[in-house]
Amino acid sequence: MAASPAVMRMLASRVSWRTAPPWAYHCQEKYGYVWVALEDPLAPIPDFPEERSGRHRRILQFYELWKTSPVRMMENSFDNSHFSFVHKANFGLFNQPKPAPYEFRDTDYGFEAETLVPIRNPEESFRITGTREPITHRHLVNRYYLPFSRRFGCHYPASGIDHVIYNCATPIDDGRMMLAQWLYRSDSEADCSTEELIAWDKAITIEDRDILEATDPDACIDTRRRVEFHMSSDKPGLVIRQKLLALLQAHGEEEVHG
Ligand SMILES: [Fe+2]
Numbered sequence: 001m002a003a004s005p006a007v008m009r010m011l012a013s014r015v016s017w018r019t020a021p022p023w024a025y026h027c028q029e030k031y032g033y034v035w036v037a038l039e040d041p042l043a044p045i046p047d048f049p050e051e052r053s054g055r056h057r058r059i060l061q062f063y064e065l066w067k068t069s070p071v072r073m074m075e076n077s078f079d080n081s082h083f084s085f086v087h088k089a090n091f092g093l094f095n096q097p098k099p100a101p102y103e104f105r106d107t108d109y110g111f112e113a114e115t116l117v118p119i120r121n122p123e124e125s126f127r128i129t130g131t132r133e134p135i136t137h138r139h140l141v142n143r144y145y146l147p148f149s150r151r152f153g154c155h156y157p158a159s160g161i162d163h164v165i166y167n168c169a170t171p172i173d174d175g176r177m178m179l180a181q182w183l184y185r186s187d188s189e190a191d192c193s194t195e196e197l198i199a200w201d202k203a204i205t206i207e208d209r210d211i212l213e214a215t216d217p218d219a220c221i222d223t224r225r226r227v228e229f230h231m232s233s234d235k236p237g238l239v240i241r242q243k244l245l246a247l248l249q250a251h252g253e254e255e256v257h258g
Pocket residue numbers: 076077082086087204208
């Protein structure tokens with residue numbers, strides 16, 4: 001899908017300096033970033049409750065260029081079947097590839113998807129997970145925010161630690177995007193340092209990026225075109241497509257594809 005006016009109006013991205021008219025844009029600071037809407041925004045900046053919980057520290061992790069599209073990044077981030085393969089070098093359970101099912105809740109901003117996922121817990125991740133058991137669990141309450149923002153709402157039941165990541169994927173053109181990622185942790189700097197948390201998540205995001213950059217960025221949004229085929233664990237990606245298509249059509253637009 002190519003970037004469309006309706007999608008761009010829903011986007012709030014980190015600021016880019018513009019010298020051409022009209023000279024001024026809607027602009028707001030939130031979550032450590034400057035958010036800019038290039039036209040009148042269709043929705044407010046999403047509410048991320050960890051910011052005001054008083055229990056979480058915010059860690060700005062990554063702001064980097066990826067050679068893929070936001071749809072690819074979003075669908076991958078909700079895909080429970082990729083952990084065992086893409087992340088087998090750290091938390092993925094290669095011998096247990098059956099994807100955990102999601103419980104879906106439709107929301108005004110997108111959807112919420114909840115699940116319990118078993119993960120490998122090698123010694124290097126003891127301070128990340130807060131537990132020393134070889135297999136532990138992530139209780140995930142993930143959220144999708146139209147068009148290209150996402151919450152990875154991870155809670156480790158064994159330790160009580162929250163590891164909640166937010167991503168915003170801003171398209172640059174049809175084949176490149178900027179990925180912003182920040183983290184909320186409910187433990188202290190002494191429990192697990194900012195440096196450790198960035199290093200841990202860095203390895204995981206590189207694994208995702210390498211796979212995504214190997215795919216065609218021109219993701220098919222209107223599945224009636226029958227360009228791509230899906231299995232049951234792809235449901236989040238299909239709901240994302242339905243919601244994006246509905247957004248386009250609500251503004252008199254259609255998908256533009258290669
Ligand atoms: Fe991943």
